[in-house]
Amino acid sequence: MTALFGLLVLGGLLATVAPRMLARVRWAAREPVLALLAWQCLVVAVLLCCALALVLATSAALPPVRDFVFTDAPHGVEAAYGLADAEGWGRLTAALLAAGGLWTAYSLSREVRAARALRDRRSAELAHRAPELPAGLTTGKAAGRERLVVLENVRPEAWSLPGPSSRLVVTTGALQQLTARELAAVLSHERGHVRARHHWLAQSAQALASGFPGVGVFSAFRDQVGALVELAADDRAARRHGRITTALALVEINSGRGVFGGACAPQHLAETPQRVDRLLTGEPRLPVHHRLRLTVAALAAPAAAVLLAAAPGLASLV
Structure with a gap:
Protein backbone atom coordinates (compact mmCIF):
# COMPACT_ATOMS: atom_id res chain seq x y z
CA MET A 1 0.00 0.00 0.00
CA THR A 2 3.02 2.29 0.10
CA ALA A 3 2.62 3.23 -3.56
CA LEU A 4 -1.08 3.96 -3.11
CA PHE A 5 -0.56 6.29 -0.16
CA GLY A 6 2.46 7.83 -1.86
CA LEU A 7 0.37 8.68 -4.91
CA LEU A 8 -2.31 10.27 -2.75
CA VAL A 9 0.27 12.36 -0.88
CA LEU A 10 2.02 13.40 -4.09
CA GLY A 11 -1.30 14.33 -5.69
CA GLY A 12 -2.23 16.39 -2.64
CA LEU A 13 1.07 18.28 -2.70
CA LEU A 14 0.84 18.93 -6.44
CA ALA A 15 -2.73 20.17 -6.02
CA THR A 16 -2.00 22.56 -3.14
CA VAL A 17 1.64 23.63 -2.91
CA ALA A 18 2.78 23.48 -6.54
CA PRO A 19 0.13 25.90 -7.96
CA ARG A 20 1.16 28.63 -5.52
CA MET A 21 4.78 28.26 -6.50
CA LEU A 22 4.05 28.15 -10.22
CA ALA A 23 1.72 31.17 -10.08
CA ARG A 24 4.56 33.29 -8.63
CA VAL A 25 7.23 32.53 -11.23
CA ARG A 26 8.53 35.64 -12.99
CA TRP A 27 9.38 34.03 -16.30
CA ALA A 28 5.79 33.16 -17.29
CA ALA A 29 5.22 36.49 -19.06
CA ARG A 30 8.41 36.00 -21.08
CA GLU A 31 7.59 32.39 -21.99
CA PRO A 32 3.79 31.99 -22.00
CA VAL A 33 3.86 28.81 -24.12
CA LEU A 34 6.30 27.19 -21.71
CA ALA A 35 4.18 28.34 -18.77
CA LEU A 36 1.13 26.75 -20.39
CA LEU A 37 3.09 23.52 -20.73
CA ALA A 38 4.08 23.67 -17.06
CA TRP A 39 0.47 24.15 -15.94
CA GLN A 40 -0.74 21.34 -18.18
CA CYS A 41 1.94 18.99 -16.84
CA LEU A 42 0.94 19.90 -13.28
CA VAL A 43 -2.74 19.17 -13.91
CA VAL A 44 -1.93 15.96 -15.80
CA ALA A 45 0.29 14.88 -12.89
CA VAL A 46 -2.55 15.41 -10.40
CA LEU A 47 -4.97 13.47 -12.59
CA LEU A 48 -2.37 10.72 -13.11
CA CYS A 49 -1.91 10.38 -9.35
CA CYS A 50 -5.66 9.95 -8.94
CA ALA A 51 -5.98 7.51 -11.85
CA LEU A 52 -3.04 5.33 -10.79
CA ALA A 53 -4.22 5.39 -7.17
CA LEU A 54 -7.65 4.28 -8.39
CA VAL A 55 -6.11 1.32 -10.20
CA LEU A 56 -4.17 0.26 -7.10
CA ALA A 57 -7.14 0.81 -4.75
CA THR A 58 -9.47 -1.17 -7.01
CA SER A 59 -6.87 -3.95 -7.21
CA ALA A 60 -6.76 -4.05 -3.41
CA ALA A 61 -10.54 -4.07 -3.08
CA LEU A 62 -11.33 -6.61 -5.81
CA PRO A 63 -9.13 -9.72 -6.20
CA PRO A 64 -10.34 -10.37 -9.80
CA VAL A 65 -9.15 -6.90 -10.78
CA ARG A 66 -5.85 -7.52 -9.01
CA ASP A 67 -5.38 -10.78 -10.88
CA PHE A 68 -6.07 -9.00 -14.17
CA VAL A 69 -3.67 -6.11 -13.45
CA PHE A 70 -0.82 -8.43 -12.48
CA THR A 71 -1.57 -11.21 -14.99
CA ASP A 72 1.75 -11.05 -16.83
CA ALA A 73 3.80 -9.55 -14.00
CA PRO A 74 6.98 -11.41 -12.95
CA HIS A 75 6.99 -13.36 -9.70
CA GLY A 76 7.09 -11.15 -6.64
CA VAL A 77 5.75 -7.97 -8.24
CA GLU A 78 2.19 -8.38 -6.97
CA ALA A 79 3.35 -9.13 -3.43
CA ALA A 80 5.58 -6.04 -3.46
CA TYR A 81 2.52 -3.78 -3.60
CA GLY A 82 0.95 -5.31 -0.46
CA LEU A 83 -2.57 -5.12 -1.81
CA ALA A 84 -3.83 -8.51 -0.65
CA ASP A 85 -4.32 -7.43 2.97
CA ALA A 86 -5.77 -3.98 2.33
CA GLU A 87 -9.25 -4.66 1.06
CA GLY A 88 -10.91 -2.31 3.58
CA TRP A 89 -8.79 0.71 2.73
CA GLY A 90 -8.95 -0.26 -0.92
CA ARG A 91 -12.75 -0.21 -1.04
CA LEU A 92 -13.01 3.21 0.60
CA THR A 93 -10.27 4.78 -1.49
CA ALA A 94 -11.53 3.23 -4.72
CA ALA A 95 -15.08 4.47 -4.06
CA LEU A 96 -13.90 8.04 -3.46
CA LEU A 97 -11.56 8.11 -6.46
CA ALA A 98 -14.12 6.47 -8.75
CA ALA A 99 -16.70 9.08 -7.76
CA GLY A 100 -14.17 11.80 -8.53
CA GLY A 101 -13.37 10.23 -11.89
CA LEU A 102 -17.02 9.97 -12.87
CA TRP A 103 -17.62 13.57 -11.83
CA THR A 104 -14.60 14.69 -13.86
CA ALA A 105 -15.92 12.90 -16.95
CA TYR A 106 -19.35 14.44 -16.41
CA SER A 107 -17.90 17.95 -15.96
CA LEU A 108 -15.82 17.64 -19.12
CA SER A 109 -18.73 16.36 -21.19
CA ARG A 110 -20.99 19.10 -19.81
CA GLU A 111 -18.48 21.81 -20.69
CA VAL A 112 -17.97 20.37 -24.18
CA ARG A 113 -21.72 20.30 -24.78
CA ALA A 114 -22.14 23.86 -23.51
CA ALA A 115 -19.23 25.11 -25.67
CA ARG A 116 -20.63 23.31 -28.71
CA ALA A 117 -24.07 24.80 -28.15
CA LEU A 118 -22.58 28.29 -27.79
CA ARG A 119 -20.48 27.80 -30.93
CA ASP A 120 -23.51 26.61 -32.90
CA ARG A 121 -25.55 29.57 -31.68
CA ARG A 122 -22.85 32.08 -32.60
CA SER A 123 -22.36 30.37 -35.96
CA ALA A 124 -26.08 30.72 -36.64
CA GLU A 125 -25.92 34.40 -35.71
CA LEU A 126 -22.97 34.91 -38.04
CA ALA A 127 -24.75 33.09 -40.86
CA HIS A 128 -27.73 35.40 -40.38
CA ARG A 129 -25.70 38.62 -40.16
CA ALA A 130 -23.06 37.62 -42.74
CA PRO A 131 -24.36 34.80 -45.00
CA GLU A 132 -21.96 32.33 -46.55
CA LEU A 133 -20.82 33.02 -50.09
CA PRO A 134 -22.33 30.73 -52.76
CA ALA A 135 -20.50 27.52 -53.55
CA GLY A 136 -17.69 28.01 -56.02
CA LEU A 137 -16.75 31.50 -54.81
CA THR A 138 -14.62 30.23 -51.90
CA THR A 139 -11.97 28.18 -53.59
CA GLY A 140 -8.28 27.85 -52.95
CA LYS A 141 -6.13 26.81 -50.03
CA ALA A 142 -8.12 28.84 -47.51
CA ALA A 143 -11.36 27.00 -48.26
CA GLY A 144 -12.27 24.55 -45.56
CA ARG A 145 -9.97 26.32 -43.08
CA GLU A 146 -10.62 29.57 -41.25
CA ARG A 147 -12.70 32.16 -43.09
CA LEU A 148 -12.76 35.90 -42.62
CA VAL A 149 -16.21 37.27 -41.82
CA VAL A 150 -16.91 41.01 -41.83
CA LEU A 151 -19.80 42.34 -39.74
CA GLU A 152 -21.41 45.75 -40.01
CA ASN A 153 -20.70 47.43 -36.67
CA VAL A 154 -19.19 50.82 -35.87
CA ARG A 155 -17.47 49.40 -32.79
CA PRO A 156 -13.99 48.01 -33.56
CA GLU A 157 -14.01 44.32 -32.63
CA ALA A 158 -12.34 41.11 -33.72
CA TRP A 159 -12.66 37.58 -32.44
CA SER A 160 -12.32 33.97 -33.52
CA LEU A 161 -14.96 31.28 -33.62
CA PRO A 162 -13.20 27.89 -33.53
CA GLY A 163 -14.64 24.70 -34.88
CA PRO A 164 -14.42 22.35 -37.88
CA SER A 165 -14.75 25.42 -40.11
CA SER A 166 -13.32 28.22 -37.99
CA ARG A 167 -14.18 31.87 -38.43
CA LEU A 168 -12.13 35.02 -37.97
CA VAL A 169 -14.65 37.79 -37.37
CA VAL A 170 -13.88 41.49 -37.77
CA THR A 171 -16.24 44.47 -37.74
CA THR A 172 -16.36 47.34 -40.20
CA GLY A 173 -15.43 49.62 -37.31
CA ALA A 174 -12.14 47.75 -36.95
CA LEU A 175 -11.51 47.97 -40.69
CA GLN A 176 -11.97 51.74 -40.55
CA GLN A 177 -10.00 52.38 -37.34
CA LEU A 178 -7.04 50.04 -37.77
CA THR A 179 -4.24 50.41 -40.27
CA ALA A 180 -3.50 47.51 -42.60
CA ARG A 181 -0.58 46.33 -40.44
CA GLU A 182 -2.58 46.66 -37.22
CA LEU A 183 -5.46 44.69 -38.74
CA ALA A 184 -3.03 41.98 -39.85
CA ALA A 185 -1.66 41.80 -36.29
CA VAL A 186 -5.16 41.45 -34.82
CA LEU A 187 -6.06 38.69 -37.26
CA SER A 188 -2.75 36.93 -36.57
CA HIS A 189 -3.56 37.04 -32.85
CA GLU A 190 -6.96 35.44 -33.40
CA ARG A 191 -5.52 32.94 -35.85
CA GLY A 192 -3.02 31.95 -33.14
CA HIS A 193 -5.90 31.06 -30.81
CA VAL A 194 -7.53 28.88 -33.44
CA ARG A 195 -4.42 27.05 -34.62
CA ALA A 196 -3.09 26.40 -31.10
CA ARG A 197 -6.51 24.99 -30.07
CA HIS A 198 -6.68 27.35 -27.10
CA HIS A 199 -10.43 26.74 -26.88
CA TRP A 200 -9.82 23.10 -25.97
CA LEU A 201 -7.47 24.15 -23.20
CA ALA A 202 -9.92 26.75 -21.90
CA GLN A 203 -12.82 24.28 -21.94
CA SER A 204 -10.85 21.64 -20.02
CA ALA A 205 -9.68 24.20 -17.46
CA GLN A 206 -13.20 25.55 -16.98
CA ALA A 207 -14.65 22.04 -16.62
CA LEU A 208 -12.15 21.04 -13.92
CA ALA A 209 -12.54 24.34 -12.05
CA SER A 210 -16.35 24.22 -12.07
CA GLY A 211 -16.45 20.51 -11.25
CA PHE A 212 -14.03 20.81 -8.32
CA PRO A 213 -14.35 24.38 -7.00
CA GLY A 214 -12.47 23.55 -3.80
CA VAL A 215 -9.34 22.23 -5.55
CA GLY A 216 -6.87 25.07 -5.87
CA VAL A 217 -4.86 23.66 -8.76
CA PHE A 218 -7.90 23.57 -11.05
CA SER A 219 -9.09 27.12 -10.31
CA ALA A 220 -5.53 28.41 -10.68
CA PHE A 221 -5.19 26.50 -13.95
CA ARG A 222 -8.33 28.14 -15.31
CA ASP A 223 -7.20 31.64 -14.32
CA GLN A 224 -3.67 31.19 -15.64
CA VAL A 225 -4.83 29.67 -18.94
CA GLY A 226 -7.07 32.66 -19.59
CA ALA A 227 -4.15 35.07 -19.25
CA LEU A 228 -1.39 32.97 -20.83
CA VAL A 229 -3.21 32.13 -24.05
CA GLU A 230 -3.60 35.87 -24.70
CA LEU A 231 0.11 36.43 -24.15
CA ALA A 232 0.96 33.52 -26.44
CA ALA A 233 -1.31 34.89 -29.17
CA ASP A 234 0.22 38.38 -28.68
CA ASP A 235 3.68 36.90 -29.21
CA ARG A 236 2.57 35.17 -32.40
CA ALA A 237 1.27 38.45 -33.78
CA ALA A 238 4.37 40.35 -32.61
CA ARG A 239 6.74 37.91 -34.32
CA ARG A 240 4.99 38.43 -37.62
CA HIS A 241 4.04 42.11 -37.49
CA GLY A 242 6.20 43.67 -34.77
CA ARG A 243 5.64 44.44 -31.11
CA ILE A 244 4.85 48.12 -31.64
CA THR A 245 2.24 47.37 -34.29
CA THR A 246 0.62 44.70 -32.12
CA ALA A 247 0.57 47.01 -29.09
CA LEU A 248 -1.00 49.82 -31.14
CA ALA A 249 -3.61 47.40 -32.47
CA LEU A 250 -4.50 46.39 -28.90
CA VAL A 251 -4.86 50.02 -27.89
CA GLU A 252 -6.96 50.95 -30.91
CA ILE A 253 -9.37 48.03 -30.68
CA ASN A 254 -9.90 48.49 -26.91
CA SER A 255 -9.80 52.27 -26.69
CA GLY A 256 -13.56 52.70 -26.24
CA ARG A 257 -14.10 49.98 -23.64
CA GLY A 258 -12.87 51.71 -20.49
CA VAL A 259 -9.76 49.57 -20.41
CA PHE A 260 -7.19 52.34 -20.26
CA GLY A 261 -7.79 54.57 -17.26
CA GLY A 262 -11.38 53.44 -16.82
CA ALA A 263 -12.77 52.27 -13.48
CA CYS A 264 -15.25 49.75 -14.87
CA ALA A 265 -13.30 47.75 -17.42
CA PRO A 266 -14.75 44.30 -18.18
CA GLN A 267 -13.08 41.48 -16.29
CA HIS A 268 -11.84 39.69 -19.42
CA LEU A 269 -10.16 42.92 -20.61
CA ALA A 270 -8.60 43.97 -17.31
CA GLU A 271 -5.17 42.63 -18.31
CA THR A 272 -5.03 44.58 -21.58
CA PRO A 273 -2.88 47.48 -20.24
CA GLN A 274 -0.33 44.98 -18.88
CA ARG A 275 -0.30 43.23 -22.25
CA VAL A 276 0.40 46.51 -24.02
CA ASP A 277 3.19 47.37 -21.56
CA ARG A 278 4.69 43.93 -22.06
CA LEU A 279 4.74 44.34 -25.83
CA LEU A 280 6.27 47.80 -25.62
CA THR A 281 8.92 46.67 -23.12
CA GLY A 282 9.92 43.79 -25.36
CA GLU A 283 11.76 41.64 -22.83
CA ARG A 291 13.99 26.88 -21.35
CA LEU A 292 15.23 23.31 -21.64
CA ARG A 293 15.68 23.04 -17.87
CA LEU A 294 12.20 24.41 -17.25
CA THR A 295 10.72 21.98 -19.77
CA VAL A 296 12.40 19.04 -18.07
CA ALA A 297 11.18 20.28 -14.68
CA ALA A 298 7.61 20.54 -16.01
CA LEU A 299 7.70 17.01 -17.44
CA ALA A 300 9.12 15.71 -14.18
CA ALA A 301 5.75 16.08 -12.42
CA PRO A 302 3.79 13.48 -14.44
CA ALA A 303 6.93 11.31 -14.67
CA ALA A 304 7.18 11.30 -10.86
CA ALA A 305 3.63 9.97 -10.59
CA VAL A 306 4.36 7.11 -12.98
CA LEU A 307 7.66 6.25 -11.28
CA LEU A 308 6.07 6.29 -7.85
CA ALA A 309 3.36 3.89 -8.99
CA ALA A 310 5.94 1.56 -10.58
CA ALA A 311 8.54 1.79 -7.79
CA PRO A 312 7.49 -1.29 -5.73
CA GLY A 313 7.38 -3.49 -8.80
CA LEU A 314 10.75 -2.27 -10.06
CA ALA A 315 12.29 -2.74 -6.61
CA SER A 316 11.10 -6.34 -6.46
CA LEU A 317 12.93 -7.10 -9.71
CA VAL A 318 16.29 -5.87 -8.49
Missing part, protein backbone atom coordinates in the same frame (compact mmCIF):
# COMPACT_ATOMS: atom_id res chain seq x y z
CA PRO A 284 13.89 38.99 -24.55
CA ARG A 285 13.07 35.30 -24.32
CA LEU A 286 14.85 33.10 -21.82
CA PRO A 287 18.09 31.44 -22.99
CA VAL A 288 17.64 28.08 -24.68
CA HIS A 289 19.34 26.12 -21.90
CA HIS A 290 17.08 27.79 -19.34
Whole structure:
Protein backbone atom coordinates (compact mmCIF):
# COMPACT_ATOMS: atom_id res chain seq x y z
CA MET A 1 0.00 0.00 0.00
CA THR A 2 3.02 2.29 0.10
CA ALA A 3 2.62 3.23 -3.56
CA LEU A 4 -1.08 3.96 -3.11
CA PHE A 5 -0.56 6.29 -0.16
CA GLY A 6 2.46 7.83 -1.86
CA LEU A 7 0.37 8.68 -4.91
CA LEU A 8 -2.31 10.27 -2.75
CA VAL A 9 0.27 12.36 -0.88
CA LEU A 10 2.02 13.40 -4.09
CA GLY A 11 -1.30 14.33 -5.69
CA GLY A 12 -2.23 16.39 -2.64
CA LEU A 13 1.07 18.28 -2.70
CA LEU A 14 0.84 18.93 -6.44
CA ALA A 15 -2.73 20.17 -6.02
CA THR A 16 -2.00 22.56 -3.14
CA VAL A 17 1.64 23.63 -2.91
CA ALA A 18 2.78 23.48 -6.54
CA PRO A 19 0.13 25.90 -7.96
CA ARG A 20 1.16 28.63 -5.52
CA MET A 21 4.78 28.26 -6.50
CA LEU A 22 4.05 28.15 -10.22
CA ALA A 23 1.72 31.17 -10.08
CA ARG A 24 4.56 33.29 -8.63
CA VAL A 25 7.23 32.53 -11.23
CA ARG A 26 8.53 35.64 -12.99
CA TRP A 27 9.38 34.03 -16.30
CA ALA A 28 5.79 33.16 -17.29
CA ALA A 29 5.22 36.49 -19.06
CA ARG A 30 8.41 36.00 -21.08
CA GLU A 31 7.59 32.39 -21.99
CA PRO A 32 3.79 31.99 -22.00
CA VAL A 33 3.86 28.81 -24.12
CA LEU A 34 6.30 27.19 -21.71
CA ALA A 35 4.18 28.34 -18.77
CA LEU A 36 1.13 26.75 -20.39
CA LEU A 37 3.09 23.52 -20.73
CA ALA A 38 4.08 23.67 -17.06
CA TRP A 39 0.47 24.15 -15.94
CA GLN A 40 -0.74 21.34 -18.18
CA CYS A 41 1.94 18.99 -16.84
CA LEU A 42 0.94 19.90 -13.28
CA VAL A 43 -2.74 19.17 -13.91
CA VAL A 44 -1.93 15.96 -15.80
CA ALA A 45 0.29 14.88 -12.89
CA VAL A 46 -2.55 15.41 -10.40
CA LEU A 47 -4.97 13.47 -12.59
CA LEU A 48 -2.37 10.72 -13.11
CA CYS A 49 -1.91 10.38 -9.35
CA CYS A 50 -5.66 9.95 -8.94
CA ALA A 51 -5.98 7.51 -11.85
CA LEU A 52 -3.04 5.33 -10.79
CA ALA A 53 -4.22 5.39 -7.17
CA LEU A 54 -7.65 4.28 -8.39
CA VAL A 55 -6.11 1.32 -10.20
CA LEU A 56 -4.17 0.26 -7.10
CA ALA A 57 -7.14 0.81 -4.75
CA THR A 58 -9.47 -1.17 -7.01
CA SER A 59 -6.87 -3.95 -7.21
CA ALA A 60 -6.76 -4.05 -3.41
CA ALA A 61 -10.54 -4.07 -3.08
CA LEU A 62 -11.33 -6.61 -5.81
CA PRO A 63 -9.13 -9.72 -6.20
CA PRO A 64 -10.34 -10.37 -9.80
CA VAL A 65 -9.15 -6.90 -10.78
CA ARG A 66 -5.85 -7.52 -9.01
CA ASP A 67 -5.38 -10.78 -10.88
CA PHE A 68 -6.07 -9.00 -14.17
CA VAL A 69 -3.67 -6.11 -13.45
CA PHE A 70 -0.82 -8.43 -12.48
CA THR A 71 -1.57 -11.21 -14.99
CA ASP A 72 1.75 -11.05 -16.83
CA ALA A 73 3.80 -9.55 -14.00
CA PRO A 74 6.98 -11.41 -12.95
CA HIS A 75 6.99 -13.36 -9.70
CA GLY A 76 7.09 -11.15 -6.64
CA VAL A 77 5.75 -7.97 -8.24
CA GLU A 78 2.19 -8.38 -6.97
CA ALA A 79 3.35 -9.13 -3.43
CA ALA A 80 5.58 -6.04 -3.46
CA TYR A 81 2.52 -3.78 -3.60
CA GLY A 82 0.95 -5.31 -0.46
CA LEU A 83 -2.57 -5.12 -1.81
CA ALA A 84 -3.83 -8.51 -0.65
CA ASP A 85 -4.32 -7.43 2.97
CA ALA A 86 -5.77 -3.98 2.33
CA GLU A 87 -9.25 -4.66 1.06
CA GLY A 88 -10.91 -2.31 3.58
CA TRP A 89 -8.79 0.71 2.73
CA GLY A 90 -8.95 -0.26 -0.92
CA ARG A 91 -12.75 -0.21 -1.04
CA LEU A 92 -13.01 3.21 0.60
CA THR A 93 -10.27 4.78 -1.49
CA ALA A 94 -11.53 3.23 -4.72
CA ALA A 95 -15.08 4.47 -4.06
CA LEU A 96 -13.90 8.04 -3.46
CA LEU A 97 -11.56 8.11 -6.46
CA ALA A 98 -14.12 6.47 -8.75
CA ALA A 99 -16.70 9.08 -7.76
CA GLY A 100 -14.17 11.80 -8.53
CA GLY A 101 -13.37 10.23 -11.89
CA LEU A 102 -17.02 9.97 -12.87
CA TRP A 103 -17.62 13.57 -11.83
CA THR A 104 -14.60 14.69 -13.86
CA ALA A 105 -15.92 12.90 -16.95
CA TYR A 106 -19.35 14.44 -16.41
CA SER A 107 -17.90 17.95 -15.96
CA LEU A 108 -15.82 17.64 -19.12
CA SER A 109 -18.73 16.36 -21.19
CA ARG A 110 -20.99 19.10 -19.81
CA GLU A 111 -18.48 21.81 -20.69
CA VAL A 112 -17.97 20.37 -24.18
CA ARG A 113 -21.72 20.30 -24.78
CA ALA A 114 -22.14 23.86 -23.51
CA ALA A 115 -19.23 25.11 -25.67
CA ARG A 116 -20.63 23.31 -28.71
CA ALA A 117 -24.07 24.80 -28.15
CA LEU A 118 -22.58 28.29 -27.79
CA ARG A 119 -20.48 27.80 -30.93
CA ASP A 120 -23.51 26.61 -32.90
CA ARG A 121 -25.55 29.57 -31.68
CA ARG A 122 -22.85 32.08 -32.60
CA SER A 123 -22.36 30.37 -35.96
CA ALA A 124 -26.08 30.72 -36.64
CA GLU A 125 -25.92 34.40 -35.71
CA LEU A 126 -22.97 34.91 -38.04
CA ALA A 127 -24.75 33.09 -40.86
CA HIS A 128 -27.73 35.40 -40.38
CA ARG A 129 -25.70 38.62 -40.16
CA ALA A 130 -23.06 37.62 -42.74
CA PRO A 131 -24.36 34.80 -45.00
CA GLU A 132 -21.96 32.33 -46.55
CA LEU A 133 -20.82 33.02 -50.09
CA PRO A 134 -22.33 30.73 -52.76
CA ALA A 135 -20.50 27.52 -53.55
CA GLY A 136 -17.69 28.01 -56.02
CA LEU A 137 -16.75 31.50 -54.81
CA THR A 138 -14.62 30.23 -51.90
CA THR A 139 -11.97 28.18 -53.59
CA GLY A 140 -8.28 27.85 -52.95
CA LYS A 141 -6.13 26.81 -50.03
CA ALA A 142 -8.12 28.84 -47.51
CA ALA A 143 -11.36 27.00 -48.26
CA GLY A 144 -12.27 24.55 -45.56
CA ARG A 145 -9.97 26.32 -43.08
CA GLU A 146 -10.62 29.57 -41.25
CA ARG A 147 -12.70 32.16 -43.09
CA LEU A 148 -12.76 35.90 -42.62
CA VAL A 149 -16.21 37.27 -41.82
CA VAL A 150 -16.91 41.01 -41.83
CA LEU A 151 -19.80 42.34 -39.74
CA GLU A 152 -21.41 45.75 -40.01
CA ASN A 153 -20.70 47.43 -36.67
CA VAL A 154 -19.19 50.82 -35.87
CA ARG A 155 -17.47 49.40 -32.79
CA PRO A 156 -13.99 48.01 -33.56
CA GLU A 157 -14.01 44.32 -32.63
CA ALA A 158 -12.34 41.11 -33.72
CA TRP A 159 -12.66 37.58 -32.44
CA SER A 160 -12.32 33.97 -33.52
CA LEU A 161 -14.96 31.28 -33.62
CA PRO A 162 -13.20 27.89 -33.53
CA GLY A 163 -14.64 24.70 -34.88
CA PRO A 164 -14.42 22.35 -37.88
CA SER A 165 -14.75 25.42 -40.11
CA SER A 166 -13.32 28.22 -37.99
CA ARG A 167 -14.18 31.87 -38.43
CA LEU A 168 -12.13 35.02 -37.97
CA VAL A 169 -14.65 37.79 -37.37
CA VAL A 170 -13.88 41.49 -37.77
CA THR A 171 -16.24 44.47 -37.74
CA THR A 172 -16.36 47.34 -40.20
CA GLY A 173 -15.43 49.62 -37.31
CA ALA A 174 -12.14 47.75 -36.95
CA LEU A 175 -11.51 47.97 -40.69
CA GLN A 176 -11.97 51.74 -40.55
CA GLN A 177 -10.00 52.38 -37.34
CA LEU A 178 -7.04 50.04 -37.77
CA THR A 179 -4.24 50.41 -40.27
CA ALA A 180 -3.50 47.51 -42.60
CA ARG A 181 -0.58 46.33 -40.44
CA GLU A 182 -2.58 46.66 -37.22
CA LEU A 183 -5.46 44.69 -38.74
CA ALA A 184 -3.03 41.98 -39.85
CA ALA A 185 -1.66 41.80 -36.29
CA VAL A 186 -5.16 41.45 -34.82
CA LEU A 187 -6.06 38.69 -37.26
CA SER A 188 -2.75 36.93 -36.57
CA HIS A 189 -3.56 37.04 -32.85
CA GLU A 190 -6.96 35.44 -33.40
CA ARG A 191 -5.52 32.94 -35.85
CA GLY A 192 -3.02 31.95 -33.14
CA HIS A 193 -5.90 31.06 -30.81
CA VAL A 194 -7.53 28.88 -33.44
CA ARG A 195 -4.42 27.05 -34.62
CA ALA A 196 -3.09 26.40 -31.10
CA ARG A 197 -6.51 24.99 -30.07
CA HIS A 198 -6.68 27.35 -27.10
CA HIS A 199 -10.43 26.74 -26.88
CA TRP A 200 -9.82 23.10 -25.97
CA LEU A 201 -7.47 24.15 -23.20
CA ALA A 202 -9.92 26.75 -21.90
CA GLN A 203 -12.82 24.28 -21.94
CA SER A 204 -10.85 21.64 -20.02
CA ALA A 205 -9.68 24.20 -17.46
CA GLN A 206 -13.20 25.55 -16.98
CA ALA A 207 -14.65 22.04 -16.62
CA LEU A 208 -12.15 21.04 -13.92
CA ALA A 209 -12.54 24.34 -12.05
CA SER A 210 -16.35 24.22 -12.07
CA GLY A 211 -16.45 20.51 -11.25
CA PHE A 212 -14.03 20.81 -8.32
CA PRO A 213 -14.35 24.38 -7.00
CA GLY A 214 -12.47 23.55 -3.80
CA VAL A 215 -9.34 22.23 -5.55
CA GLY A 216 -6.87 25.07 -5.87
CA VAL A 217 -4.86 23.66 -8.76
CA PHE A 218 -7.90 23.57 -11.05
CA SER A 219 -9.09 27.12 -10.31
CA ALA A 220 -5.53 28.41 -10.68
CA PHE A 221 -5.19 26.50 -13.95
CA ARG A 222 -8.33 28.14 -15.31
CA ASP A 223 -7.20 31.64 -14.32
CA GLN A 224 -3.67 31.19 -15.64
CA VAL A 225 -4.83 29.67 -18.94
CA GLY A 226 -7.07 32.66 -19.59
CA ALA A 227 -4.15 35.07 -19.25
CA LEU A 228 -1.39 32.97 -20.83
CA VAL A 229 -3.21 32.13 -24.05
CA GLU A 230 -3.60 35.87 -24.70
CA LEU A 231 0.11 36.43 -24.15
CA ALA A 232 0.96 33.52 -26.44
CA ALA A 233 -1.31 34.89 -29.17
CA ASP A 234 0.22 38.38 -28.68
CA ASP A 235 3.68 36.90 -29.21
CA ARG A 236 2.57 35.17 -32.40
CA ALA A 237 1.27 38.45 -33.78
CA ALA A 238 4.37 40.35 -32.61
CA ARG A 239 6.74 37.91 -34.32
CA ARG A 240 4.99 38.43 -37.62
CA HIS A 241 4.04 42.11 -37.49
CA GLY A 242 6.20 43.67 -34.77
CA ARG A 243 5.64 44.44 -31.11
CA ILE A 244 4.85 48.12 -31.64
CA THR A 245 2.24 47.37 -34.29
CA THR A 246 0.62 44.70 -32.12
CA ALA A 247 0.57 47.01 -29.09
CA LEU A 248 -1.00 49.82 -31.14
CA ALA A 249 -3.61 47.40 -32.47
CA LEU A 250 -4.50 46.39 -28.90
CA VAL A 251 -4.86 50.02 -27.89
CA GLU A 252 -6.96 50.95 -30.91
CA ILE A 253 -9.37 48.03 -30.68
CA ASN A 254 -9.90 48.49 -26.91
CA SER A 255 -9.80 52.27 -26.69
CA GLY A 256 -13.56 52.70 -26.24
CA ARG A 257 -14.10 49.98 -23.64
CA GLY A 258 -12.87 51.71 -20.49
CA VAL A 259 -9.76 49.57 -20.41
CA PHE A 260 -7.19 52.34 -20.26
CA GLY A 261 -7.79 54.57 -17.26
CA GLY A 262 -11.38 53.44 -16.82
CA ALA A 263 -12.77 52.27 -13.48
CA CYS A 264 -15.25 49.75 -14.87
CA ALA A 265 -13.30 47.75 -17.42
CA PRO A 266 -14.75 44.30 -18.18
CA GLN A 267 -13.08 41.48 -16.29
CA HIS A 268 -11.84 39.69 -19.42
CA LEU A 269 -10.16 42.92 -20.61
CA ALA A 270 -8.60 43.97 -17.31
CA GLU A 271 -5.17 42.63 -18.31
CA THR A 272 -5.03 44.58 -21.58
CA PRO A 273 -2.88 47.48 -20.24
CA GLN A 274 -0.33 44.98 -18.88
CA ARG A 275 -0.30 43.23 -22.25
CA VAL A 276 0.40 46.51 -24.02
CA ASP A 277 3.19 47.37 -21.56
CA ARG A 278 4.69 43.93 -22.06
CA LEU A 279 4.74 44.34 -25.83
CA LEU A 280 6.27 47.80 -25.62
CA THR A 281 8.92 46.67 -23.12
CA GLY A 282 9.92 43.79 -25.36
CA GLU A 283 11.76 41.64 -22.83
CA PRO A 284 13.89 38.99 -24.55
CA ARG A 285 13.07 35.30 -24.32
CA LEU A 286 14.85 33.10 -21.82
CA PRO A 287 18.09 31.44 -22.99
CA VAL A 288 17.64 28.08 -24.68
CA HIS A 289 19.34 26.12 -21.90
CA HIS A 290 17.08 27.79 -19.34
CA ARG A 291 13.99 26.88 -21.35
CA LEU A 292 15.23 23.31 -21.64
CA ARG A 293 15.68 23.04 -17.87
CA LEU A 294 12.20 24.41 -17.25
CA THR A 295 10.72 21.98 -19.77
CA VAL A 296 12.40 19.04 -18.07
CA ALA A 297 11.18 20.28 -14.68
CA ALA A 298 7.61 20.54 -16.01
CA LEU A 299 7.70 17.01 -17.44
CA ALA A 300 9.12 15.71 -14.18
CA ALA A 301 5.75 16.08 -12.42
CA PRO A 302 3.79 13.48 -14.44
CA ALA A 303 6.93 11.31 -14.67
CA ALA A 304 7.18 11.30 -10.86
CA ALA A 305 3.63 9.97 -10.59
CA VAL A 306 4.36 7.11 -12.98
CA LEU A 307 7.66 6.25 -11.28
CA LEU A 308 6.07 6.29 -7.85
CA ALA A 309 3.36 3.89 -8.99
CA ALA A 310 5.94 1.56 -10.58
CA ALA A 311 8.54 1.79 -7.79
CA PRO A 312 7.49 -1.29 -5.73
CA GLY A 313 7.38 -3.49 -8.80
CA LEU A 314 10.75 -2.27 -10.06
CA ALA A 315 12.29 -2.74 -6.61
CA SER A 316 11.10 -6.34 -6.46
CA LEU A 317 12.93 -7.10 -9.71
CA VAL A 318 16.29 -5.87 -8.49
